[in-house]
Amino acid sequence: MARYETVLDTIGNTPIIKLQKLAPEGVNVYCKVESFNPMGSVKDRMALAIIEKAEQTGTLRPGQTVIESTSGNTGIGLAMVCAQKGYPLVITMSESSSVERRKLMRFLGARVVLTPASEKGSGMLKKAIELAELHGYFLCRQFDNDANPDVHTRTTAAEILADFAGEKIDYFVSGFGTGGTLLGISRRLKQADKTTKIVAVEPDNSQMLASGIAQARDPSGNISASHPNFRPHLMQGWAPDFISSLIERAQSEQLIDEIAAVSGSEAMNLARQLAQKEGIFVGTSAGATLAGALIIAKRSAPGTNIVCMLPDTGERYLSTPLFDDISTDMNEEELALSRSTASCRFDVSSTPSKPAVKAAPVAIDEEARKFVEATVANHSVVLFALEWCEFCWSARKLFNRLDIPFKSIDIDSVAFQKNDQGRKIREVLAHHTGAVTIPQIYIGGKHIGGCTDLFDAVVDGSAEKLLREAGIAPKNADGVNPYEFLPKWLQPRSMTV
Incomplete structure (x- = not known):
């Protein structure tokens, strides 16, 4: 292990892993696993390269906002780079991209502007150009920027060649989005050995390269329309609705020897097989690339080296x-395992029944009693809670969604640890309400109950009545199902256990 000055120094030097179970007998299929980059994708390399080149050339000013259109991975890489270097970041992204990508970018500090799915990749690119021109942002232009392929020539390809020193690479297989990875690596591999074959993989229902139809552009060279052969497909980050200038360069330089077409179902199948048979956890686009590599492998002689x-x-x-198809609930096989031993089961209680024993009375702390009563009297909505309890968070989320001001007394927080105040407050609540669980919620001085009691009161309208009597009008209530705020593991089960 090494010591690094910043997270940016950890980009690159990803492993090449040989498949042991999915490749045909005797054929060597190697995978360049880019999820080992700090933000989990090959785009980390390009994100850093574009920003550093812009800094070196002066086209990116200190503190200037960076903007880019992306299906997610480039945006996540840029969010990391911009966070470390101190640049504000705006991302434009089609609403059809996965929600976890939006959350990751926002978590890293980026602003994410969604564009309609009907406008496809060219729509999010158009939006980025408009925002850059209007607000003076630095536009990365990943689909055209020379820094994109250059970083793969300098780093990714160099790593591959170093790992195969003294050995022949017969095939290199890659999908394409911007085209930077394919172009940059192919240039270096072809320079090292002209006999290395480059295979570009694209969706079988959206074959733009194989069609031979040129990409429509306006006189300025910008994309003027979606490619006529584009169709929606499953491989996010792959094959937008246009052929980028970087891919056009790969074609004009005659770097691409073959084009392989793969289906979305095969891409998903191989992504799952990579996880379950090789232990390599990747996404659909990686499964699609492997599908293309296996097309080559199945017709290749033993000893052939294929890198994808x-x-x-x-x-x-x-x-x-x-x-x-991946369930959060137990399937029948898992349920059978659960039932095969006596303890910790959902279908029966694992605690033997015992005669009820009346608890000894607890002496109520007078100071704690006064605190609880004063808090309830002085605040219209009070939540006696635990800081990180999922039920307490569910109640807070509902109040925030309905724009209801509330006072949260987190009895396990540091503020209530002195003199064991939290325990004393809990004993007062149990004495007043007869309930030992947390949270306990009051509206207008009236005890509502716990989290699900609150949700029931919202559904039957009694909570709104109490809120209005307390002078509070809930907002944004239309269409709200309070039970959706419960933790996912408490959502209704899809099967009976």
Whole structure:
């Protein structure tokens, strides 16, 4: 292990892993696993390269806002780079991209402007150009920027060649989005050995390169329309609705020897097989690239060396069809395992029944009693809570959604640890309400109950009545189902246990 000055120094030097189970007998299929980059994708390399080149040339000023259009991985890489270097970042992204990508970018400090799915990749690019021109932002132009392929020539390809020193690379297989990875690596590999074959992979229902139809552009060279062969497909980050200038360069330089077409179903199948048979966790686009590599492998002689790019991690795809068949509930086999031993089961209680024992009375602390009563009297909505309890967070989320001001008394927080105040307050609440659980909620001085009691009161209208009597009018209430704020593991089960 090494010591690094910043997270940016950890980009690159990703491993090449040989497949042991999915490749045909005797054929060597190697994967360049780019999820080992700090933000989990190959785009980390390009994000840093574009920003550093702009700094060196002076086209990016200190503190200037950076903007780019992306399906997610470039934006996540840029969010990391901009966070470390101190640049504000705006991302334009089609609403059809997975929600976890939006959240990751926003978590890293970026602003994400969504564009209609009907406008496709060219729509999010158009929006980025408009915003850059209006607000004076630095536009990365990943689909045209020379820094994109150059970083792959300098780093990614160099790493591959170093890992195969003294050995022949027969095929290099990659999908394409911007085209920077394919162009940059192909240039260096071809320079090292002209006999290395470059295979570009694209969706079988959206074959733009294989069509031979040129991309429509205006006199300034900008994309003027979607490519006529584009169709929606499953591979996020792959094959937008246009052919980028970087891919056009790869074609004009005659770097691409073959084009392989793969289906979305095969891409998902191989992404799952990579996880379950090789232990390599990747997304749909990586599964698609491997599908292209296996097309080559199945017709290749023993001893052939094939290298393919696995561009990102499977965590980018949790809300996509890739995970549709992955349940959060136990299946029948898992339920059978659960029932095979006596304890910790959902279908029976694992605690033997005992005769009820009347608890000894607890002496109520007078100071704690006065605190609880004063808090309830002085605040229209009071939540006696635990700081990180999921039920307490669910109640807070509902109040925030309805724009209801509330006082949260977090009895396990540092503020209430002195003289064991939190425990004393809890004993007062149990004495007043007869309930030992937390949270306990009051509206207009009236005890409502716990989290689900609050949700029931919202549904039957009694909570709104109490709120209005206390002078509070809930907002944004239309269409709100309070039970959606419960933790996912408490949502209604899809099967009976």
